Amino acid sequence: MAAVLAAATFLLPVSWSPPARAQVPDFDRGPSGFLTPTTGGMPADAWNGTTLATAKRLVSALPAAPRSRALRDLQFKVLVSQLNAPSPDGSPPPGLFARKVDRLAAMGEAENLNEMVRSVGAYADPALAATTVNALMMAGEKASACQIVRTARLSEPFARRADTVCKLVAGDNAGALSAALPLKSGDPAFYKLVEIAAEGLSPTAPPPGQLDGPAMVMLDLAFVQPSAATLRTTQPPLMRSLVAHRTLPVPTRLEIAERGEALAIVEASKLGDLYLDAVRDKVVLPAPMTRRARLVAAARGAQNAQQLISAIATVYGEERGGPLFPTIARASAGALMNVAPKPEYAGVAQEVMRGLLLLGDRQQTRAWTRLALSAAFNDARAMGSLERLLPLMAIAGVDDAKRLPPEDINRWYELIARENPAQAQVRGYLLLELFRAIGFDIPARSTTLPETPGNARLVSPPAATMQALQAAGTGKRRAEAALLSSIAIGETPLIELHPAAAGAIVRALRQVGEDHTGRLFAVEIAIAHGL
Secondary structure: OHHHHHHHHHHHHHHOOOOOOOOOOOOOOOOEOOEOHHHOOOOOOOOOOOOHHHHHHHHHHOOOOOOOHHHHHHHHHHHHEOEOOOOOOOOOOOOHHHHHHHHHHHOOOHHHHHHHHHHOOHHHOHHHHHHHHHHHHHOOOHHHHHHHHHHOOOOOOHHHHHHHHHHHHOOOHHHHHHHHOOHHHHOHHHHHHHHHHHHOOOOOOOOOOOOOHHHHHHHHHHOOOOOOOHHHOOOHHHHHHHHOOOOOOHHHHHHHHHHHHHOOOOOHHHHHHHHHHHHHOOOOOOHHHHHHHHHHHHHHHOOOHHHHHHHHHHHHHHHOOOOOHHHHHHHHHHHHHHOOOOHHHHHHHHHHHHHHHHHOOHHHHHHHHHHHHHHHOOOHHHHHHHHHHHHHHHHHOOOOOOOOOHHHHHHHHHHHHHHOHHHHHHHHHHHHHHHHHHOOOOOOOOOOOOOOOOOOOOEOOOHHHHHHHHHHHHOOOHHHHHHHHHHHHOOOOHHHEOHHHHHHHHHHHHHOOOHHHHHHHHHHHHHHOOO
16 A cells, blocks of 8 residues: 555656646737848738638648748748738638747747747747747757746647756756656657666667657757668758757768758858868868868958958859859858959959859849959950850849840850750740749740740649739739748759749749849749759
């Protein structure tokens, strides 16, 4: 009897049931989000004309990692802007705010998700609080996550896993073991990690099958590496977590970071930081990765403008035409924003222009274009090289041209066809679609640009999605058109997206006032096709 009573006393905290869930506020009744038009957000009325049911459906359908950085940033802007929600229409739960929280978590936007949840007091909802804690732990933000664990009620069974982790983080090893004991039979792999971390055992254990935020923190605390299959993931939260995981060798983290940047998941600045760390610590990397790391480190660490310009020229010359060119350019080109275009830099003006086009800075690109033109005035080879950039500049709106002379277009296409005959037709057709989407009047057969993509294998989004996008653009429904653009491309590689679909996306975005994003997306597509 004494043993039974002792066991009952020990198990009491485990079998305790929380009180009935308290009523939580309706977070769709007012604006939610933290960006305003003055801080880079959308206008408060961006949902005007869109029903609540449609807004819910679109947010839930968003890809976690659209293959365009421009469209990925745009969908993020919709999710975190302080927008007035559409009027209630009786559509079924979950609400719009809860769906936004879910998508931000899927995108790996832990810190921004936490900011949005905190701004409306949504920790009061145990499910939303749990989603936030999970995202923060996945991102390695243990202090922020555990602060919520200590002050808010989370939904079970996640709450117990999170509480165990936070006890370990706080140094309460005995408390962590006690809290994790009920998980021993249901999740033995997780419990084993707790044992290793709490008792200082040898870090030999298989990773748990459920790789949520608590599991990733436990792998870190126990110094146990994730599985080989996990390293091949394309899930944004997991990729971001792996890039920061200290149990992984630096070459592995860099490989994941390069893949993640190319997929618009990992920030170029984060990749650049890893390159710098690898060079500083003299980490042994594969030869091509070593060259990329040294080049980016040279560009990022230049002590003066001349060193920076020289490094940028080397970086772009090394990677131009390769699949990682946009990634390396973005990782190294940020410093260019503060370099003035001087005559002594004229020799690398075209390289600088490529980086600035990717960054979407039209003003700076315009200044460097003038420098490049002056340098190429009496140099036929330099002028020929510059000619290859002129279509991109027209798409980006660098010179604010209102029309394109047919003879210029024909000359550009002749260069494209001569450079790569096999890809000429699809590239020429892409240019035609993008020019028309940007607003240039190019009547059928008025130039030598092809009116079809030929036999190229291309992906067209579902017709219903494209029809909805066209209607949203015509109807000036800003948030709706923005989200439909991401949904249309999904995870289709940009080089496989049908040029007609790319043109329709650019056109719809410009119709709703997102001209900058539309043009930046067009530049991304063009560069993906090798233009």
